[in-house]
Amino acid sequence: MSGRWAGRRAGRRLSDKPDEELITEVLGGHTDAFSELAARHRPRVERLCRRFFSDEEMSRDIAQESFIRAYTALATYRAEMPFGGWLRAIVVNLCYDELRRRRRRPEELVGDFSAPEVQWMQTAHVASPEDLVGEAEERREAYDLAHRLLDTLKPEDRMVMVLKESEDLSVSEIAETLGWSEAKVKIRAFRARQALRKQAERMLAMGRNR
Amino acid sequence: MNCFEARQEFPALWRKTATAERRSELLAHLKGCEKCDHAFRVFALTAPVLYGKMEQQASQVSRPARREFSLADRPSRFAQASREVSRPNRWLPMAAAAAIFVFATSAAYLSARAPRDSFGDELSAPETSMTSDTTSDPLAPEMPVTESDLAS
Numbered sequence: 001m002s003g004r005w006a007g008r009r010a011g012r013r014l015s016d017k018p019d020e021e022l023i024t025e026v027l028g029g030h031t032d033a034f035s036e037l038a039a040r041h042r043p044r045v046e047r048l049c050r051r052f053f054s055d056e057e058m059s060r061d062i063a064q065e066s067f068i069r070a071y072t073a074l075a076t077y078r079a080e081m082p083f084g085g086w087l088r089a090i091v092v093n094l095c096y097d098e099l100r101r102r103r104r105r106p107e108e109l110v111g112d113f114s115a116p117e118v119q120w121m122q123t124a125h126v127a128s129p130e131d132l133v134g135e136a137e138e139r140r141e142a143y144d145l146a147h148r149l150l151d152t153l154k155p156e157d158r159m160v161m162v163l164k165e166s167e168d169l170s171v172s173e174i175a176e177t178l179g180w181s182e183a184k185v186k187i188r189a190f191r192a193r194q195a196l197r198k199q200a201e202r203m204l205a206m207g208r209n210r
Numbered sequence: 211m212n213c214f215e216a217r218q219e220f221p222a223l224w225r226k227t228a229t230a231e232r233r234s235e236l237l238a239h240l241k242g243c244e245k246c247d248h249a250f251r252v253f254a255l256t257a258p259v260l261y262g263k264m265e266q267q268a269s270q271v272s273r274p275a276r277r278e279f280s281l282a283d284r285p286s287r288f289a290q291a292s293r294e295v296s297r298p299n300r301w302l303p304m305a306a307a308a309a310i311f312v313f314a315t316s317a318a319y320l321s322a323r324a325p326r327d328s329f330g331d332e333l334s335a336p337e338t339s340m341t342s343d344t345t346s347d348p349l350a351p352e353m354p355v356t357e358s359d360l361a362s
Contacts, residue, residue, distance in 0.1 A: 047264045061285035068284055124251050129240050132254045133224055136262070146259035165221070165260045200252040 019083040026074055034074075038067045041084060045091050051162045052095040054147035062098060066091045088167075089177045092159065096178075099155035113206075116141040121207030145203070152199050157192035164189055211235045216246050220253050224261045 015036060025033035045066055049059035069090050070077075077086055113121070120141045124132060136142040150158055159178060163169045171189075175182045211219075211232075216239045222228035223236055240247045 043265075050264045051259055064283055064285055124254055129223070129237060129247070129250050129254075132251070133226070136224075136254065136258045142258045143262065146256045146262075149256050150259055161260065196256060197252060200255045203255055204248075204251055 020079050023074060023077060023079075023083060026071075034067075034071055037083070041087055042067075044084070045087065048088065048091055048162075048167070049095060051166050052099065052158070054144060058098070062091070062094050066094055069094070085173075085177075092163065092177055096155055096159055099158060113145075114141065117145050118207070120145060121203055123207075125204055125207040149196065149199050149203065153192055153195055157188050157195065160185055160188040161192045161196065211239045213239075213243060213246050216240065216243070217249060220250060220257075221261050224254075224257045225263075 017036075019037060019040070022033045022037050026037070042063065045063045046059055049062045050056070053059050053062070066087065070087050073090075077083065116139070120139055123135060127135065150161070153161065160174060163174045163177065164171075169177065171182050171185050174180075174185045178185070180188075216236055219228055219232060219236045223233060228236065240250055
């Protein structure tokens with residue numbers, strides 16, 4: 001798990017020390033070592049935050065807050081679990097709190113789509129699968145529309161969808177990260193998939209009818 | 211490739227991690243299967259967030275250069291949130307309001323009970339409606355009907 005979280009920050013050479021060694025250094029008083037830990041894990045943390053929030057500033061703030069909380073709670077970290085997994089639990093819980101804090105959750109898609117968004121819906125309806133993959137990377141509206149679809153989910157459902165589909169976590173890993181039972185994770189995943197498919201079908205129909 | 215296998219490959223196609231062989235098999239399947247083609251289009255609407263690399267969107271936004279980690283860089287929204295935590299629990303006044311509401315509702319209900327439940331009605335109620343301890347007890351054995359009961 002820690003391997004997937006390991007990264008190399010652009011423009012700065014990171015040491016090859018394992019996370020646990022850096023943590024020992026931080027706890028031993030070499031607080032600078034935490035900068036290296038943060039630099040190593042920041043890309044992965046920010047990427048995860050971006051899957052929850054389309055607002056870039058919000059994603060960066062949550063990532064930063066996650067590192068601050070990890071730093072202040074580092075003494076409670078136990079080496080039985082990888083640092084990456086421990087840090088991810090902090091990030092996920094912060095994202096969950098923020099999703100719940102927002103409370104405003106559109107049950108249904110609101111129809112005020114911009115012209116590029118409508119165009120993307122039409123593209124999703126007619127383009128070949130290969131073109132869809134290529135074009136989605138180029139178009140910001142594809143990303144925004146995907147966020148709008150995911151915004152219709154309950155926070156719990158969204159957590160499960162992102163952790164399962166994007167982070168490739170197993171049901172038991174999600175249950176451990178969120179502190180839920182495995183049955184609850186399975187039910188949430190099932191409901192989330194159903195709800196998401198329903199909304200995506202509606203969006204696709206909009207693209208067909210416009 | 212059958213439909214189930216094809217749908218399992220959607221994420222790999224999106225992430226471009228599928229082998230060339232699997233990719234061409236999947237594309238051929240999508241061309242010939244209307245249901246899977248539709249399913250892929252539905253999948254494609256959420257895929258940019260769920261399966262995208264998520265780096266490109268960040269690069270499209272102008273952002274300041276990253277600095278070293280510092281505790282002083284705490285986002286302001288979380289500084290406010292931590293202050294909120296130290297406030298008294300906001301559930302207390304809500305619980306108090308709920309208790310007052312329940313009390314007021316009960317009082318209103320008791321004061322507006324049906325007239326037959328008033329003390330005067332209770333006194334003037336016919337004797338037949340008065341029940342003994344045994345008849346009011348649902349577990350008490352049913353008494354047999356006697357001839358004198360039928361006569362009355």
